[in-house]
Structures are given as C-alpha cells and as structure tokens.
Amino acid sequence: MxxxxxxxxxxxxxxxxxxxxxxxxxxxxxxxGIDFTGGTSIQIKIGRMVSVDELREIMDNYDSNASIVHVGNNKDEIIIKSNKDFDNEKINEIVNIFVEKYDVKTDGVQSEKFMAxxxxxxxxxxxxxxxxxxxxxxxxxxxxxxxxxxxxxxxxxxxxxxxxxxxxxxxxxxxxxxxxxxxxxxxxxxxxxxxxxxxxxxxxxxxxxxxxxxxxxxxxxxxxxxxxxxxxxxxxxxxxxxxxxxxxxxxxxxxxxxxxxxxxxxxxxxxxxxxxxxxxxxxxxxxxxx
The missing domain is CATH 1.20.1640.10 (Multidrug efflux transporter AcrB transmembrane domain)
Structure with missing residues (x-):
C-alpha cells in the first residue's frame, strides 16, 4: 500500500x-458534565439494586439530563449528578421521595454542590x-x-x-x-x-x-x-x-x-x-x- x-x-x-x-x-x-459546569451531586444508599430507568422516572421531574450511576460492591448505592444548582429545599425534596419510596435511612444520604x-x-x-x-x-x-x-x-x-x-x-x-x-x-x-x-x-x-x-x-x-x-x-x-x-x-x-x-x-x-x-x-x- x-x-x-x-x-x-x-x-x-x-x-x-x-x-x-x-x-x-x-x-x-x-x-x-458537573465537573466543568458546576451543579449538584446526591449519593443515596438504597440497600438494593434498582434499575436506572425506574430511578430516572423520579429524576425526570427535576432534571431529565441528570446522570444516574450505581456504585458499591452490590450496586445498592446510586449517585445522581445534575448540572442544575438545586437549593437545599429542592435537594431535600428529591431525597425525601427516595426515602419514602425505598425506605432509605437518612444516614445513607449525602449531597454536595459544585461551583463552576x-x-x-x-x-x-x-x-x-x-x-x-x-x-x-x-x-x-x-x-x-x-x-x-x-x-x-x-x-x-x-x-x-x-x-x-x-x-x-x-x-x-x-x-x-x-x-x-x-x-x-x-x-x-x-x-x-x-x-x-x-x-x-x-x-x-x-x-x-x-x-x-x-x-x-x-x-x-x-x-x-x-x-x-x-x-x-x-x-x-x-x-x-x-x-x-x-x-x-x-x-x-x-x-x-x-x-x-x-x-x-x-x-x-x-x-x-x-x-x-x-x-x-x-x-x-x-x-x-x-
């Protein structure tokens, strides 16, 4: 050639x-992604494997473009990353939905906000x-x-x-x-x-x-x-x-x-x-x- x-x-x-x-x-x-634009990260220990599609039904009401990934050895934790800068009230609202639906313990929830x-x-x-x-x-x-x-x-x-x-x-x-x-x-x-x-x-x-x-x-x-x-x-x-x-x-x-x-x-x-x-x-x- x-x-x-x-x-x-x-x-x-x-x-x-x-x-x-x-x-x-x-x-x-x-x-x-959130690493460049800033935004909100929420980590929740659900205690069992839940499909991303099911989790997305909840997050679509707040940010349809949010990324949802499983972490942990048993994939029983999720990390939600959104480019939106949610205030504390909105974060608590999202967390409460997961807590009520999946009986999540509050000590298994972490949230963090990133600046641009x-x-x-x-x-x-x-x-x-x-x-x-x-x-x-x-x-x-x-x-x-x-x-x-x-x-x-x-x-x-x-x-x-x-x-x-x-x-x-x-x-x-x-x-x-x-x-x-x-x-x-x-x-x-x-x-x-x-x-x-x-x-x-x-x-x-x-x-x-x-x-x-x-x-x-x-x-x-x-x-x-x-x-x-x-x-x-x-x-x-x-x-x-x-x-x-x-x-x-x-x-x-x-x-x-x-x-x-x-x-x-x-x-x-x-x-x-x-x-x-x-x-x-x-x-x-x-x-x-x-």
Missing part, C-alpha cells in the same frame, strides 16, 4: 471528521498539562531524532485531540474528569506508536540509503504495521470489555478511549509519517534548488 501517494485521502478523512465536530461544537457546544469555578480550574490545569507535555515531547523527539520528526509528531497529537473533541461533540458524550483522562491517555498511546514508526524510518534510512524518500517511508510503515495493529487490537479488546461490563462512569471513559485508540493508530500511520515526508521532501527540494 502506497500510503505516501494516498496521503491526501487520509487528510480529507481526518479533516471531514474534525470539521463536523467543530460545527457541532459551535452549534451545540460540548456536553459538559472548579470546572474552570480543571480546564486551566488540563490545558497547562497538555502544553507542558507537548513541549516535553517536542524537546525529547528533537533530541532523539530531529526537529522535523518532532513537528510531525506534535501535529499528529493535535490531530488526535481534535478527533477526540469531535467525537465528544458528535455523540454528545458528557465531558467530565474522564474527558481529560481520555485525551491524555490517547496522547500517550499515540506518541508511543508514532515513535516506533519514526524509529523504523531512521533505521531504514541507514539500512537502505538508496531508496527514494517515498519508498523509505512506505517500507518503514509496512514493517511496523503488524506490530502496530497487534498492539491496537489487544488494547482495544481490554477497553471494549471495560465498556461492556463496566458501570456508567467507566463506560464514559471507555467509549472515547476506543475512538482514541483508533485515532492514535490512524495518526501514527497515516498522518505523522506523511507529514514528516512532506517536511523532509521540502528540505530536499530547497537543497537541490539552491
């Missing part, structure tokens, strides 16, 4: 997903940590390889972040603390794959110096393909199992990670390497012209 020759096709695929995601973000915005400023702090720290990670990777890859490899890797990581944001926007996945974890995990997974392929390109440069730049990159990707796909499949199996058997909070993290693994693998093979090729080819062209 001539990946370099078909690189524009891959660029179009990525651009289409990102553009759709950006349009959705502008039109509807991200579905920010906490979300601003989380977003600020997430941006700072991402910038620090990007600068660190830029320095490391430049030192180990060369600046062009570093630029290509950072562009691929930026691509992955935009893809994850687009997935959140398109599918309306709640953006909470798991949102930050999904992005950082995807970045870590993607850069690992990218470095493996870059290392193969560097080795092939030494082993096959007479190959054209296009053939060199294609050969390097071909030799790394089996390892990359096998790694992605084994990781995907683990994450998919988590999504199938996990509770709702785990599923909220697992779903974007599934897309993140696809994106990280895709960008390593079809974005980072072609971008390095374009940068290197441009350098060669300038050298010949001079």
């Amino acid at each position: 001539n990946i370099i020759n078909k690189r524009k096709v891959f660029y179009v695929i990525s651009s289409t997903i990102i553009i759709i995601g950006l349009i959705m973000m502008v039109a509807k915005g991200l579905n920010y 400023t906490m979300g601003d702090e989380i977003k600020k720290k997430a941006v700072i940590s991402s910038i620090i990670a990007a600068v660190g990777m830029l320095i490391y890859i430049t030192w180990r390889f060369e600046l062009k490899f570093a630029i290509a890797a950072i562009v691929a990581l930026f691509h992955d972040v935009l893809i994850i944001l687009s997935i959140y926007a398109i599918f309306g996945i709640p953006a909470n603390n798991a949102f930050i974890a999904a992005i950082l995990t995807t970045i870590g997974y993607s850069i690992n794959d990218t470095i493996v392929i870059f290392d193969r390109i560097r080795e092939e440069t030494k082993l096959s110096p007479r190959l054209s730049l296009e053939d060199l990159v294609n050969l390097s990707i071909k030799k790394s393909l089996t390892r990359t796909i096998n790694t992605s499949i084994t990781t995907l199996v683990a994450v998919i199992i988590l999504y199938i058997v996990g509770v709702e909070d785990v599923k909220v993290l697992a779903l974007p990670l599934i897309f993140g693994i696809f994106s990280g693998t895709y960008s390593s093979l079809f974005i980072a390497s072609p971008i390095w090729y374009a940068l290197k080819n441009r350098e060669i062209f300038k050298t010949k012209k001079a």
Whole structure:
C-alpha cells in the first residue's frame, strides 16, 4: 500500500471528521458534565439494586439530563449528578421521595454542590498539562531524532485531540474528569506508536540509503504495521470489555478511549509519517534548488 501517494485521502478523512465536530461544537457546544459546569451531586444508599430507568422516572421531574450511576460492591448505592444548582429545599425534596419510596435511612444520604469555578480550574490545569507535555515531547523527539520528526509528531497529537473533541461533540458524550483522562491517555498511546514508526524510518534510512524518500517511508510503515495493529487490537479488546461490563462512569471513559485508540493508530500511520515526508521532501527540494 502506497500510503505516501494516498496521503491526501487520509487528510480529507481526518479533516471531514474534525470539521463536523467543530460545527457541532459551535452549534451545540460540548456536553459538559458537573465537573466543568458546576451543579449538584446526591449519593443515596438504597440497600438494593434498582434499575436506572425506574430511578430516572423520579429524576425526570427535576432534571431529565441528570446522570444516574450505581456504585458499591452490590450496586445498592446510586449517585445522581445534575448540572442544575438545586437549593437545599429542592435537594431535600428529591431525597425525601427516595426515602419514602425505598425506605432509605437518612444516614445513607449525602449531597454536595459544585461551583463552576472548579470546572474552570480543571480546564486551566488540563490545558497547562497538555502544553507542558507537548513541549516535553517536542524537546525529547528533537533530541532523539530531529526537529522535523518532532513537528510531525506534535501535529499528529493535535490531530488526535481534535478527533477526540469531535467525537465528544458528535455523540454528545458528557465531558467530565474522564474527558481529560481520555485525551491524555490517547496522547500517550499515540506518541508511543508514532515513535516506533519514526524509529523504523531512521533505521531504514541507514539500512537502505538508496531508496527514494517515498519508498523509505512506505517500507518503514509496512514493517511496523503488524506490530502496530497487534498492539491496537489487544488494547482495544481490554477497553471494549471495560465498556461492556463496566458501570456508567467507566463506560464514559471507555467509549472515547476506543475512538482514541483508533485515532492514535490512524495518526501514527497515516498522518505523522506523511507529514514528516512532506517536511523532509521540502528540505530536499530547497537543497537541490539552491
């Protein structure tokens, strides 16, 4: 497969997903969870397993978009998270309904209110940590390889972040603390794959110096393909199992990670390497012209 020759096709695929995601973000915005918007959290120990649909019949009267998850070894506790800032009277009203319907003990109830400023702090720290990670990777890859490899890797990581944001926007996945974890995990997974392929390109440069730049990159990707796909499949199996058997909070993290693994693998093979090729080819062209 001539990946370099078909690189524009891959660029179009990525651009289409990102553009759709950006349009959705502008039109509807991200579905920010309580961690970012502020709101109310109520934890109730019911003492037995109750279906989410049954619990939602109660919460629909107050917030139809509230998330309800089971916790505890026996799934006999629930956590209700709402973006609405309920006052104490409304919280007591909700709690009393559960107490009366399920004979809940009052000492098994906890409530907490979150301020939107906490979300601003989380977003600020997430941006700072991402910038620090990007600068660190830029320095490391430049030192180990060369600046062009570093630029290509950072562009691929930026691509992955935009893809994850687009997935959140398109599918309306709640953006909470798991949102930050999904992005950082995807970045870590993607850069690992990218470095493996870059290392193969560097080795092939030494082993096959007479190959054209296009053939060199294609050969390097071909030799790394089996390892990359096998790694992605084994990781995907683990994450998919988590999504199938996990509770709702785990599923909220697992779903974007599934897309993140696809994106990280895709960008390593079809974005980072072609971008390095374009940068290197441009350098060669300038050298010949001079």
